[in-house]
Amino acid sequence: MISRLKPYWVHIYALIYTPLLLFADSRITAQWQQWMLGLLTFVVLYFAALKAPKEQRVQIWTCVVVATGFEVFGSLVWGLYQYRMHNVPLFVPPGHGLVYLFGLLAMQTPVVLKHGRRVAHIILTGASTWAVAGLTVLPLLTGRFDLQGALCLPVFAWFVLRSPRWALFAAIFIATGHGAVDAHPFRQPTFGNRRRLLRD
Numbered sequence: 001m002i003s004r005l006k007p008y009w010v011h012i013y014a015l016i017y018t019p020l021l022l023f024a025d026s027r028i029t030a031q032w033q034q035w036m037l038g039l040l041t042f043v044v045l046y047f048a049a050l051k052a053p054k055e056q057r058v059q060i061w062t063c064v065v066v067a068t069g070f071e072v073f074g075s076l077v078w079g080l081y082q083y084r085m086h087n088v089p090l091f092v093p094p095g096h097g098l099v100y101l102f103g104l105l106a107m108q109t110p111v112v113l114k115h116g117r118r119v120a121h122i123i124l125t126g127a128s129t130w131a132v133a134g135l136t137v138l139p140l141l142t143g144r145f146d147l148q149g150a151l152c153l154p155v156f157a158w159f160v161l162r163s164p165r166w167a168l169f170a171a172i173f174i175a176t177g178h179g180a181v182d183a184h185p186f187r188q189p190t191f192g193n194r195r196r197l198l199r200d
């Protein structure tokens with residue numbers, strides 16, 4: 001059983017670490033505590049990235065640098081969205097790297113290599129269901145009407161159905177969707193009156 005899960009250990013690790021990180025961030029009250037979470041996330045990304053080939057590790061750290069620039073511009077300069085402490089939390093840049101690593105490694109997992117596009121269709125079905133729920137059921141439960149998710153669905157569908165790197169995009173949806181479920185209760189980014197800017 002353990003040997004069968006070995007190709008997925010980074011994915012399992014990331015899916016466990018992300019909600020724990022967001023939960024911890026929701027409970028902290030000081031800037032230095034958030035810095036500690038950031039340093040921990042950089043360490044987590046460093047060791048998790050060792051699982052990837054060297055050329056992919058360069059991509060992962062490039063993603064961290066680029067994402068940092070977008071976060072600083074989008075949040076601090078342009079003001080499109082705002083984090084709880086009015087900064088860009090130190091764990092956010094390596095968090096982008098973890099998401100990208102999640103997607104890169106997904107392309108070589110046994111389930112993707114064996115079942116191929118069936119996996120894409122299942123994930124796209126899940127994304128479509130989630131988008132419809134964001135317009136119908138979830139507003140009743142969360143008080144949040146997720147129009148952005150529905151608007152981005154056609155773009156996501158195009159990448160999953162047409163791109164040769166479809167597994168990367170599908171896995172990134174799983175990783176970011178997993179984080180998005182946790183982000184609202186833990187009051188991560190806000191956009192206007194608690195609206196979320198769909199990123200990644």
